Amino acid sequence: MRFYRLMRVGYGVLGEALITIRKEFPGCRFLIFTGDEYSLKYGLRVAEIVQGDTIVGDNEPKERGYGLVVGVGGGSVIDRAKLWAYERDLPFISVPTLPSSDGIASPVSVLNGKSRFLTLPYGVIVDLEIMESAPRWSILAGTGDLISNLSASVDWDRFKERSAEPYSHEASVMARSGALSLLNSSPENNLDLLIWGLILSGLAMNVAGSSRPASGPEHKVSHALDSIGYGEKHGIQVGIFTPLFLKLNGYPGWERVREFLTEVGLPDHVTLTEGEAVEVFSRASETRPHRYTVIENIGWERVLEEAVNLGFVRIV
Numbered sequence: 510m511r512f513y514r515l516m517r518v519g520y521g522v523l524g525e526a527l528i529t530i531r532k533e534f535p536g537c538r539f540l541i542f543t544g545d546e547y548s549l550k551y552g553l554r555v556a557e558i559v560q561g562d563t564i565v566g567d568n569e570p571k572e573r574g575y576g577l578v579v580g581v582g583g584g585s586v587i588d589r590a591k592l593w594a595y596e597r598d599l600p601f602i603s604v605p606t607l608p609s610s611d612g613i614a615s616p617v618s619v620l621n622g623k624s625r626f627l628t629l630p631y632g633v634i635v636d637l638e639i640m641e642s643a644p645r646w647s648i649l650a651g652t653g654d655l656i657s658n659l660s661a662s663v664d665w666d667r668f669k670e671r672s673a674e675p676y677s678h679e680a681s682v683m684a685r686s687g688a689l690s691l692l693n694s695s696p697e698n699n700l701d702l703l704i705w706g707l708i709l710s711g712l713a714m715n716v717a718g719s720s721r722p723a724s725g726p727e728h729k730v731s732h733a734l735d736s737i738g739y740g741e742k743h744g745i746q747v748g749i750f751t752p753l754f755l756k757l758n759g760y761p762g763w764e765r766v767r768e769f770l771t772e773v774g775l776p777d778h779v780t781l782t783e784g785e786a787v788e789v790f791s792r793a794s795e796t797r798p799h800r801y802t803v804i805e806n807i808g809w810e811r812v813l814e815e816a817v818n819l820g821f822v823r824i825v
Contacts, residue, residue: 511628511629511715512629512712512715513614513629513630513631513632513633514600514631514632515529515530515533515602515631515632515633515634516632516633516708517632517633517634517635518633518635518637518701518704518705518708519635519636519637520636520637520638521636521638522634522635522636522637523551523554523555523604523634523636523638523639524558526632526634527555527558527559527634528558530559530577530602530632531558531559531560534576534577534600537576537577538561538562538573538574538575538576538577539556539559539560539561539562539575539576539577539578539579540561540562540564540570540573540575540577540578540579541555541556541559541561541562541563541564541578541579541580541581542564542570542578542579542580542581542582542586542587542589542590542593543555543556543563543564543565543580543581543582543586544565544566544581544582544583544585544586544606545565545566547582547583547606547607547643547644548581548582548583548586548606548607549565551581551582551604551606551639552565552581552582555579555581555604559579561579562575570593575597575599576599576600577594577599577600577601577602577631578590578593578594578599578600578601578602579601579602579603579604580601580602580603580604581604581606582605582606582607583605583606583607583609583647584607584609584610584612584613584619584743585620587603587605587612587613588612588617588618588619588620589618589620591603591618591627591630592618592620592625592627595618595627595628600631600632601630601631602630602631602632602633602634603630603632603633603634604634604635604636605633605635605640606639606640606643607640607643607644607647607651608640608643608647608648608651608700608703608704608707609646609647609648609650609651609654609742609743609744610650610651610654610707610743610744611654611655611707611708611710611711611714611723612711613633613635613704613707613708613711614629614630614633614707614708614710614711614712615629615710615711615714615715615720615723616628616629616630616711616714616715617714617720624720626714626718626719626720629711629712629715633708635704635708637700637701637704640700640704641700645697645774646742646745648696648697648700648703649696649742649744649745649748649773649774649775650742650743650744650745650748651696651703651707651744652691652696652703652744652748652770652773652775653742653744653745653746653747653748653749653751653770653775654707654710654723654743654744654747654748655687655688655691655703655706655707655710656688656691656692656748656751656766656769656770657688657723657725657727657728657744657747657748657750657751658684658685658687658688658710658713658722658723659685659688659689659751659755659760659766660725660726660727660747660750660751660752660754660755660758660760661684661721661722661723661724661725661727661728662681662682662684662685662688662722662723662725663685663725663754663755663758663760664725664726664754664758664802664803665681665721665722665725666681667758667759667803668801668802668803668806671801672721672800672801673799673800673801674717674718674719674721674799674800675717675718675719677716677717677718677722679716680713680714680716680717680721680722681713681717681722683709683710683712683713683716683722684709684710684713684714684722684723686709687705687706687707687708687709687710687713688706690702690705690706691703691706692765692766692769693769695773696773697773710722710723721800724797724800725754725800725802726750726754726757726793726802726803726804726812727747727748727750727751727753727754728747728796728797729793729794729796729797729800729802729804730746730747730750730789730790730793730804731743731746731747731750732793732796732797733788733789733790733792733793733795733796734746734779734789736789736792736796737785737788737789739779739781739789741776741779745775745776746779748770748775749770749775749776749777749778749779749821750816750821751766751770752764752766752767752770752821753812753815753816753819753821754802754803756815756819757803757807757812757815758803777820777821778820778821778822778823779821779822779823780822780823780825781822781823781824781825782824782825783824786813786816786817786822786824787813790804790809790810790812790813790816791809793809793812794809
């Protein structure tokens, strides 16, 4: 099992960390993936320091003998760069500009709704000065994504005998610990807690050999919402449904988790027509059919009934 070879989290660490990487790979040609909006200025800064080539937005890079890949941006940019590097057996460095998901440090890449388990990044560089200027929605999304580890791990613990994926108590504890460390804190005032929790989530997936410690029934519903074009950020969607599935799995503190999420600014419900609600919840199991959760245990009809009765879903 491989772990990160380089890890830097702190204020103003980007330049020094990149110089270290440049020294570790002398004569190596660097390719930098970056977004075309918020992250672009940081991507260009990275390219200048490491003297690399830049790919902006959805443009496709040409094969030019690159020796290392850097992803500078949010989840989609990092996942794209991660996969490109993996398919060419190249080391990958994650430089997130948004704290919106655990994809910043995970071995998983999700593109066009398809999830692939790869390897951990060679390195992760998180400059908290960049994170402090990130839009608020990204902090809320990252908070929801991290707190959803509570639901995922509790569900995994309960149904480990039915799981098609090997169970790891260590991975479950790691994922849950990261979430609990943020609970009752202000993510906006404790960005380091949020970032380290997201990194720990990525490590938990690596230990487990799957995304299961950080992806349970709340993720199934979120993926089903995506399939109807609901349009909310992934982390916010999984955050909304985390307390519901904690309750359905008998977790005594589910109401406090819901209060925390609403206090920090996440919505506490989704609004759907009756037809959309039936479509989402009946389709949830299909999004990850190999993953047994409380949805399969009690049936989607009861899950939807509880979601409506408890106000997680509002029918219009």
